Amino acid sequence: MKYIFSLFLLLLITVFALVAAQFIGMGLISIAFDIPFMEFTSKMQNMNEYPELRTPVLILQGFTQVFSFLAAALFFVKYVYKFNQASPDKGAVHVMNPKLAQHFLEEPFLQRYKTPAFIFLIVLVLAVVAFPAVWVTGALNGAVEFPETLKGLETWMKTQEDNAQTLTLFMTDFSSPLQAVLGFIVIAILAGLTEEIFFRGVVQPLFQNLTKNKHMAVWITAIIFSAIHFQFYGFIPRMLLGALFGYLYIYTNNITVPIWAHILNNGLTLIMFLFVDKEMLNAPKIEGNDLLTMIPLGILSFLLCFAILKFIKKKMETEVEENVSKK
Known part of the structure; x- marks a missing residue:
């Protein structure tokens, strides 16, 4: 029951932070840009x-990300749950604030287990390998009728x-190198950081x-992560x-790994936006013979992703065993 209450409390905090960040951000942008x-x-x-609003909109997007998802997550961890090292058998764990409950949280937040550098290189390969699978499932998802x-729902x-595509195309139609750098920071780095922490x-x-x-x-978590974007035709x-990021977190016990993977995915997609037909990437469609070509490629991509995840899992298990044996 305590975890259901915690989820409800996190939802309230996040909604409040999102509304406040949007309102305050627009106010600050209005002042800064006159x-x-x-x-x-x-x-x-x-x-x-x-088009002169592109920079203000990018800044507003970044401000909202930081002061909604990130702020809500950190506030929740700091004030609803607090870090505690009083459990000799479990080591450092998070426990609920005594004002709310007196129970150890069995699965702690924001774990940062030391991860070998080569794992981050493997995740880079994983991000590239996963792209065909993401593209194919997006095309198939977009073909749903x-x-x-249910025409009203459709x-x-x-x-x-x-609306989402309009915003994406507007934000990525950069008019200068500086604006492109700002866009990369907001769309790739801040989105990956804030969403993964949350x-x-x-x-x-x-x-x-x-x-x-x-x-x-x-x-x-992956379903909720996808649903909050309100893009059904990119839901799958x-x-x-989201599931890929989730398993990376479970297998490494290091929040920086899914953050890195998310940044890579968004960054690679953004780079392709700059050099490939944006409409095709934003709403991919597979028709005719292309379907026969792309689906096998998507299946191969899925299999390679699965193999890489298993490899990461095995390597991290070996790493943990070696660290334990040294103690």
Whole structure:
């Protein structure tokens, strides 16, 4: 029950932080760029007509990421749960704040077990290898059609997808090298850092404690991670990426590994946006003979990802055993 309450509390904190960050961020942007608040809000509704808003929107996006997901996660860990080293049999663990409950948290947050440098190089290979699988599942996901009785839902989902694509295309249509650097920081680095700390570092351990099953925790967190983007036609590939990040966290016990993987995925995608047809990457479609070509490639990509994950798992198990034997 305590973990359900914790999840509910985390949800409240996150919603409050998200709303506050958006409102405060827009206020600060209005002051910094000398744009009246209401005018800025109005222009945001049709941002494609105002390319001068690209830098303010990127800054707002970064500000919102830091002061919503990241701030909510760190506030939750610091003030709802507190770090405690009073358990001689378990070592350093997180426990709930005594004002809320007196129970040890069996699966701690934000673990940072020392990971060999070569693991990060392997994750780089994994990010590249995973791209065909993500692209193919995205294309298949985008081809889903709903029955007539659910046309209203389909229309709403397509509207959300179109809005997300409009924002993505607007934010990545850089007009200068400096703007491209800012875009990389916001879209790749900050998104990877903040989302992984929140989802893999805090949400996943909560579900692992609740379900007592690490695989359920990984997939539940991955589903939530994908759902909050409100892009149904990219739901499956994003969920699979979330699961990939989740297993990297479980196998390494180091939050910096999924952060690195997330940054690589977003960064590689952004780089391809700059050199490949953006519309094709944003809403991939597979038709005719391309389907016969790409699906086997996607399957091969899945198999290679699975093999690399197993390799990482084995190497980390060996690393832990060697460290224990040295003590």
